Amino acid sequence: MLARRLLTFVLMLVCIASTWMTYDNVFSDLEPTKALAEEAACRVKDCKKPHGFTLLSRMPFGQSFDVTWESGVVKVECHRESYLFGAMRCTGS
Helix, strand or coil, X not given: XXXXXXXXXXXXXXXXXXXXXXXXXXXCCXXXXXXXXXXXXXXXXXXCCCEEEEEEEEECCEEEEEEXXXXXXXXXXXXXXXXXXXXXXXXXX
């Protein structure tokens, strides 16, 4: 009986965490994350040249962006420090 209650509790926590991550990464405002993604891309390539976002992908575990310049593309991945909480971090490659 205790094992069943523990399993139910763990499954409830997983569902709550999944719901929060979906809201935070898929349905919330995108502009602050886009600004962080552009900063990360500008560390890789020169931002003084014309560039733009060509791919935006929003998933429950994070977000990914393609920032395109005439000379190439920088792929940027963004997610929270601990996936559930913490500051949003973006890294470009």
